[in-house]
Amino acid sequence: xxxxxxxxxxxxxxxxxxxxxxxxxxxxxxxxxxxxxxxxxxxxxxxxxxxxxxxxxxxxxxxxxxxxxxxxxxxxxxxxxxxxxxxxxxxxxxxxxxxxxxxxxxxxxxxxxxxxxxxxxxxxxxxxxxxxxxxxxxxxxxxxxxxxxxxxxxxxxxxxxxxxxxxxxxxxxxxxxxxxxxxxxxxxxxxxxxxxxxxxxxxxxxxxxxxxxxxxxxxxxxxxxxxxxxxxxxxxxxxxxxxxxxxxxxxxxxxxxxxxxxxxxxxxxxxxxxxxxxxxxxxxxxxxxxxxxxxxxxxxxxxxxxxxxxxxxxxxxxxxxxxxxxxxxxxxxxxxxxxxxxxxxxxxxxxxxxxxxxxxxxxxxxxxxxxxxxxxxxxxxxxxxxxxxxxxxxxxxxxxxxxxxxxxxxxxxxxxxxxxxxxxxxxxxxxxxxxxxxxxxxxxxxxxxxxxxxxxxxxxxxxxx
Numbered sequence: 001x002x003x004x005x006x007x008x009x010x011x012x013x014x015x016x017x018x019x020x021x022x023x024x025x026x027x028x029x030x031x032x033x034x035x036x037x038x039x040x041x042x043x044x045x046x047x048x049x050x051x052x053x054x055x056x057x058x059x060x061x062x063x064x065x066x067x068x069x070x071x072x073x074x075x076x077x078x079x080x081x082x083x084x085x086x087x088x089x090x091x092x093x094x095x096x097x098x099x100x101x102x103x104x105x106x107x108x109x110x111x112x113x114x115x116x117x118x119x120x121x122x123x124x125x126x127x128x129x130x131x132x133x134x135x136x137x138x139x140x141x142x143x144x145x146x147x148x149x150x151x152x153x154x155x156x157x158x159x160x161x162x163x164x165x166x167x168x169x170x171x172x173x174x175x176x177x178x179x180x181x182x183x184x185x186x187x188x189x190x191x192x193x194x195x196x197x198x199x200x201x202x203x204x205x206x207x208x209x210x211x212x213x214x215x216x217x218x219x220x221x222x223x224x225x226x227x228x229x230x231x232x233x234x235x236x237x238x239x240x241x242x243x244x245x246x247x248x249x250x251x252x253x254x255x256x257x258x259x260x261x262x263x264x265x266x267x268x269x270x271x272x273x274x275x276x277x278x279x280x281x282x283x284x285x286x287x288x289x290x291x292x293x294x295x296x297x298x299x300x301x302x303x304x305x306x307x308x309x310x311x312x313x314x315x316x317x318x319x320x321x322x323x324x325x326x327x328x329x330x331x332x333x334x335x336x337x338x339x340x341x342x343x344x345x346x347x348x349x350x351x352x353x354x355x356x357x358x359x360x361x362x363x364x365x366x367x368x369x370x371x372x373x374x375x376x377x378x379x380x381x382x383x384x385x386x387x388x389x390x391x392x393x394x395x396x397x398x399x400x401x402x403x404x405x406x407x408x409x410x411x412x413x414x415x416x417x418x419x420x421x422x423x424x425x426x427x428x429x430x431x432x433x434x435x436x437x438x439x440x441x442x443x444x445x446x447x448x449x450x451x452x453x454x455x456x457x458x459x460x461x462x463x464x465x
Contacts, residue, residue: 094418094432095409097271097392099303101423104346115341119332121156135344141351142310145277146294148287155312156334157298157344161270162190164295164311167335168266169194169231171293171313174320175264176229182221183233184213186240188268191233200231209454210387211243215253222257230254230263236285236294237272240412241385242392242419244272247283251290265291270309271419272389274301278360279367282389292317298347301362301421308343362422366391370420373429380437383446383460385453391420396447400439407432415452 056078061071090100118125121135135157143153158164165188172179181202183191195202203225206217213235222230232254234245247267254263267273267285273296276282285294293313298304321333354362370391377384377395384395397416398404409416418424418432448460455463 089408091428092407094407094424094428095411095416097297097300097419097421099299099301099421099423101421102303102305102350104305104349107342107345107349110342110345115345117157117339117341117344118337119334122154123331129341131341131344134348135341138310138344138347138351139312142294142296142312145274146285146287146312148312148314152315153287153312154315154318154333155310157339157347158295158309158311158334159336159340159343160307161188161268161295161297161300161309162193163335164270164297164309165190165233165266165268166194166197167311168268168293168295168313169200169233170198170335171317171321172231172264172266173198173200175292175317176231176262179229179231179264180225181231181233182218184211184235184238184245186211186238186243187233187235188239188270191268201228207238207243211238211241213245213250215246215249218250219253219257222253222259226258230259232263232265234265234267234291236267236269236276237390237392240392240410240415240417241387241394242272242390242417243387244276244283244389247285247289247291263290265293267291267294269294270297271300274359275363275366275391276389278356278363279389287314298343301359302347302350303422304343304346304350306340306343306346308340308347310347366420366422366424369424369426369429372426373418373420373433376429376433378459380433380440381446381459382436382440383449383453383458385457393418393420394453396449398436398439399443399447403435403439407435413452414447414449 093100113129115129115131116127117130117132117135118127121132121139124130124132138157139153139155140150142155143150158167169181169191172181179200181191181195181200182205183195183202184207185204186207192202192204194200203221205221206214208214232250234247234250236244238244247265250265254260269276269285273285273294276285285291287294293311295309295311298308298310299306318333370386370393373393374384374386377393382395384393386393394415394417397411397414398409403409404411404416409418418429420429446460448458448462450458450460450463
């Protein structure tokens with residue numbers, strides 16, 4: 001079952017009475033014109049305004065609703081139809097790194113409890129409805145994965161991958177208050193959000209065509225700021241191209257240019273941080289190297305019905321952040337304070353079911369299917385690129401925005417990508433390819449993506465000869 005946390009709602013629902021149907025809210029759309037002269041509406045993101053075209057408004061119940069039961073029937077019907085829409089959208093989900101293939105029906109018995117892991121995972125608070133015992137079990141598993149002893153690590157289950165980055169960079173800032181943040185320009189936007197939030201000086205580093213950090217440019221920026229320590233975000237899989245920064249080369253660059261014992265490295269492993277340990281010949285992310293913290297997302301490769309993540313750092317660093325909270329009868333060094341206590345249970349459940357061998361099989365499947373997609377795109381004359389350690393296939397951006405929305409593709413400039421996750425099958429990829437190839441028949445020429453993917457991967461009229 002895809003994305004199940006229980007038995008779900010029935011797909012059969014009586015039609016809604018006219019007066020109870022959801023109210024459409026038409027968003028203002030910028031108009032454009034098609035080649036035949038007909039007006040075509042195009043969505044545009046406007047700061048501070050949403051572009052949703054429908055909402056389910058809140059209507060105050062009538063006095064006799066308890067008697068007639070119409071309100072309950074209305075809500076049940078709305079939820080049933082919403083569930084059907086989720087099933088449909090899941091069928092056409094390719095552009096974002098979420099594993100939608102999970103079944104947590106066994107955990108539905110816990111949905112009636114308000115489980116909140118307040119404060120430090122390792123120090124119980126007065127609030128007794130928590131899941132710390134599951135959370136610490138998950139953290140121990142990841143500490144072993146990244147080769148950090150039990151008595152040397154600290155961490156917690158975050159609410160998302162962004163929180164992991166915010167926390168890792170905050171720890172770095174606390175260790176080196178005057179440090180400068182270095183991150184490649186293809187880092188996740190949350191890294192630059194952290195720089196703004198913490199008022200940190202930040203240097204954006206150029207990248208290679210693969211999306212990997214350019215250590216020659218990194219060296220240049222380090223030499224311009226030799227008087228201040230370095231706080232570095234290392235990408236274990238960039239957002240768009242799935243590129244993995246060379247951690248060993250980053251460390252070497254730091255140590256050879258006067259920064260030995262004057263740097264802090266945070267590894268953003270949102271997706272590939274959990275995949276790389278199971279890829280043969282892949283470089284290791286390990287605390288045996290001089291890194292400060294690693295974060296991954298729990299709802300991506302693992303698969304979870306709510307956003308969550310894992311953040312692990314060295315225990316020696318955390319005292320700089322931790323403070324006593326009398327109200328909780330605990331200590332706290334987290335970002336959010338209150339944390340979803342259900343998420344650790346979901347992660348614990350999957351880690352126990354799959355284990356290292358299960359994840360290894362899923363990683364191999366993802367890489368195999370990613371190579372299949374890249375090969376098939378090339379067969380059809382579509383420019384595409386796939387980094388060696390990645391399951392993110394980057395290709396020329398489709399010109400039809402409806403197609404982009406239908407398949408929920410993530411786009412940037414002239415390129416789009418498909419992230420091949422455990423829930424993405426060959427059959428789903430073939431359906432996508434069939435639609436893409438049919439749509440491209442109306443294109444006069446292929447888009448040149450030589451600057452984005454490298455001329456060796458571009459199949460436009462100039463480079464594909």
